[in-house]
Amino acid sequence: MKTATTILLTCMLAALSPAEAGAKVKPGVEVLRDDGYRQLAGKRVGLITNPTGVDTDLRSTADLLHSAPEVNLTALFAPEHGVRGDIAAGATVAGGKDAATGLPVHSLYGKTRKPTAAMLADIDALVYDIQDNGCRSYTFISTLGKAMEACIEHDKEMVVLDRPNPLGGNRVEGPVTDPDCISFVSQYRIPYIYGLTAGELALYLNDTEFGGKARLTVVPMEGWTRTMTYADTGMPWVLTSPHIPSAETTLLYPATGIMGELDYISIGVGYTMPFRVACARWIDAARLTERLNALNLPGIRFRPLHIKPYYGFGKGEQLHGVELHITDPDKAELTLIQFYIMQELAAMYPENAAFKTAPAGRHDMFDKVCGSRDVRRLFARSHRVADILDIWHRDAAGFKERSARYHLYR
Numbered sequence: 001m002k003t004a005t006t007i008l009l010t011c012m013l014a015a016l017s018p019a020e021a022g023a024k025v026k027p028g029v030e031v032l033r034d035d036g037y038r039q040l041a042g043k044r045v046g047l048i049t050n051p052t053g054v055d056t057d058l059r060s061t062a063d064l065l066h067s068a069p070e071v072n073l074t075a076l077f078a079p080e081h082g083v084r085g086d087i088a089a090g091a092t093v094a095g096g097k098d099a100a101t102g103l104p105v106h107s108l109y110g111k112t113r114k115p116t117a118a119m120l121a122d123i124d125a126l127v128y129d130i131q132d133n134g135c136r137s138y139t140f141i142s143t144l145g146k147a148m149e150a151c152i153e154h155d156k157e158m159v160v161l162d163r164p165n166p167l168g169g170n171r172v173e174g175p176v177t178d179p180d181c182i183s184f185v186s187q188y189r190i191p192y193i194y195g196l197t198a199g200e201l202a203l204y205l206n207d208t209e210f211g212g213k214a215r216l217t218v219v220p221m222e223g224w225t226r227t228m229t230y231a232d233t234g235m236p237w238v239l240t241s242p243h244i245p246s247a248e249t250t251l252l253y254p255a256t257g258i259m260g261e262l263d264y265i266s267i268g269v270g271y272t273m274p275f276r277v278a279c280a281r282w283i284d285a286a287r288l289t290e291r292l293n294a295l296n297l298p299g300i301r302f303r304p305l306h307i308k309p310y311y312g313f314g315k316g317e318q319l320h321g322v323e324l325h326i327t328d329p330d331k332a333e334l335t336l337i338q339f340y341i342m343q344e345l346a347a348m349y350p351e352n353a354a355f356k357t358a359p360a361g362r363h364d365m366f367d368k369v370c371g372s373r374d375v376r377r378l379f380a381r382s383h384r385v386a387d388i389l390d391i392w393h394r395d396a397a398g399f400k401e402r403s404a405r406y407h408l409y410r
Helices: 004-015 018-022 028-034 061-067 140-153 198-208 249-260 285-294 334-348 361-370 373-382 389-393 396-406
Strands: 044-049 072-078 104-107 125-129 157-161 215-219 277-280 300-307 319-326
Touching: 028 061, 028 157, 028 215, 044 061, 044 140, 061 072, 125 140, 140 157, 140 198, 157 198, 198 215, 198 396, 249 277, 249 319, 249 334, 249 361, 277 300, 277 334, 285 300, 285 319, 285 334, 319 334, 361 373, 373 389
Parallel strands: 044 072, 044 125, 072 104, 125 157, 157 215
Antiparallel strands: 277 319, 300 319
């Protein structure tokens, strides 16, 4: 005979969707929904979002807010890749009208990167709901910061619906951005991996960049902790950009993405393994694998690989190199892996050392993504990782200490 507790539990589970029943973490949009959209009541609302802005049943935040009688959604704002994710990386996003809702779409990834007075004229509160990947070079957090600036300038409220950091809440790597490297891929003075959720980052930026002037509301998640992997959350993964198809790829993006800016080897973009490989026509795959594994880098192993990219670097050519296997994410220092690859390639092929063969025009982007021109200057001297360790580690401990006061989760 079923007990009353069992019956009650069965009824509760039956009331939940299959996704919600299995989820451990409730994203900010669901907390907002379950609170009756109280934070948006009586306000004209604009929404910055993309396909990652979904609930655990994969319903779009744009569609949820548009259909909610409690919400007066008046406009959508498009970051890189667009509101519906139909724009390629780096391509200009045009404004227009959203086919699903009929609402106007304002582009924040074209000539304008910050909402204008005209865009905000019919808005009282600007909502941000985008899944980030935890790296400074990912432009969504630049859009977040620019939106906060605009809200301060035009006296609008900013509301951030929080989501997990897929790299966790404890990992901090890389130097804080130097002033001469500020750009849309390193917009704010934070480390390359910054260890905060979007909501926590907004709180941090409001104090450190904007003097606490933003009228900022963060709708926090329920159930997230700083040690969680994305798989631990029970939430579905929606690719954050065309080459981040899985949560696992967020571990590989910081391991090869900076090196990829040099465009002198393939990192798998244009093949089925984005950010997972280091390959070129001139590489001896077996030798490179042996050298890299001999370094005994914590949390990472390499295996020989041969690929023929479908587009991008090395399109249609047979390339050789290594595949990265992150064996223990907690032990791996992700951002330095690419520098060890560049180190070993320079030792094997001095004539193909990174900054000798990379197009000169790519050096500036490499510097901006790194956040410091000194990284390239120091590394280029002898192509040894040891030469950049001081600068790479200089800011992490201090930033972790400064940013801890903005933590919303344990």
